[in-house]
Amino acid sequence: MFLRYWLKSGFINAIAGAFIFFSFIFFGYAEYFDRIFIVFLVVVGLFNIKNVNVISIIVILMIERLLEEVFYFSTTFQLAKVIIYTLSIIFVYYFWYDLLVKRLILPLLIVVFIAEIYWNLIGYNPPRIHFYIEMIWLNIITRYLLFMRIPVVKKIFSPKASQTSLDWQLYSLAKWNVIIIGLLVVEYLFRHLTALNPLFLYHYYKYIIQLLSFLTLFFITKHLINYKFKVIM
Numbered sequence: 001m002f003l004r005y006w007l008k009s010g011f012i013n014a015i016a017g018a019f020i021f022f023s024f025i026f027f028g029y030a031e032y033f034d035r036i037f038i039v040f041l042v043v044v045g046l047f048n049i050k051n052v053n054v055i056s057i058i059v060i061l062m063i064e065r066l067l068e069e070v071f072y073f074s075t076t077f078q079l080a081k082v083i084i085y086t087l088s089i090i091f092v093y094y095f096w097y098d099l100l101v102k103r104l105i106l107p108l109l110i111v112v113f114i115a116e117i118y119w120n121l122i123g124y125n126p127p128r129i130h131f132y133i134e135m136i137w138l139n140i141i142t143r144y145l146l147f148m149r150i151p152v153v154k155k156i157f158s159p160k161a162s163q164t165s166l167d168w169q170l171y172s173l174a175k176w177n178v179i180i181i182g183l184l185v186v187e188y189l190f191r192h193l194t195a196l197n198p199l200f201l202y203h204y205y206k207y208i209i210q211l212l213s214f215l216t217l218f219f220i221t222k223h224l225i226n227y228k229f230k231v232i233m
Contacts, residue, residue, distance in 0.1 A: 033210055033213065033214075034213075037065070037213055037216075037217065038062075040217055040220075041058050041061055041065075044058060044224070045058040045059075045062075048224070052153060052157060052158040052160050052161050053161060053162060053164050053166075054220075054223075054224070056149050056153045056161065057146070057167070057220075060142060060146060061142075061216070064138060064139075064141075064142045067138055067141075068135070068138060071131065071134040071135065074134075075128055075131040081116075081130045084130045084133055084134055085113065085116075085133070088109055088137065091137050092105065092106055092109065095140055098140060098143065100140065100143075100175060100179075101140065104179065105136060105140070105178070105182070108182055108185060108186070109133070111189060112129055112133065112185065112189070115129075115189055115192070115193060116129075119192070124192070126192065127188050127191075127192055129185055129188055129189075132181050132184060132185050132188075133185070135177075135181050136178050136181050136182060136185075139175075139178045139181070140174075140178065143171055143174045143175065146167050146170055146174070147171065149161070149167060150162065150163055150167075164223065165223065166219055166220065166223040170216060170219065173215055173216055176212060177209070177212055180201070180205070180208055180209065180212070184201045184202070184205055187199075187200070187201045187202060
């Protein structure tokens with residue numbers, strides 16, 4: 001029993017070490033890591049096509065990545081800001097049960113709305129904060145999809161769907177994404193509303209977000225190893 005646990009843990013740690021190694025290699029080159037992330041999800045999905053829990057989680061993550069790309073290009077449209085802030089009001093109401101919305105997003109949105117009005121009145125060229133507001137809501141939606149995964153999958157696809165530790169790990173990671181993005185927005189506000197010029201998150205944001213993406217891959221890998229890996233004594 002002890003040998004089985006030791007070998008299993010050692011194998012998991014080796015996988016984790018490999019992910020950490022490659023994560024540091026691609027630090028600063030997010031576009032390459034993003035491609036690896038997508039390929040990883042596709043490969044995991046193909047090799048676990050009969051596992052309804054893994055497949056449904058992979059689909060949620062793929063939807064998140066697709067929407068992220070759409071959001072990135074949509075912010076260049078003239079009406080994008082108006083649409084995003086209007087949807088934000090609707091989302092605050094819909095996701096009011098989430099403590100992140102009550103304690104972080106709503107206060108942040110109030111300050112952002114006031115700042116946008118102020119910048120418009122003085123003719124100031126504002127930063128593209130609305131893109132980061134989009135990213136915040138994308139992570140809130142991801143949390144919602146993970147929270148609702150079991151009842152939705154059971155009702156529409158398969159009664160075999162069940163709760164896994166991976167659901168809550170990814171749910172928590174989405175929370176940290178929201179917090180980091182929220183702090184980045186606060187940093188933008190300080191730079192464009194005061195004489196202060198904080199640049200910590202501005203410089204390190206991509207590394208922190210990439211680290212959170214790496215943890216997503218690690219948690220998925222660990223879940224699959226725990227589910228499948230066995231040592232015959």
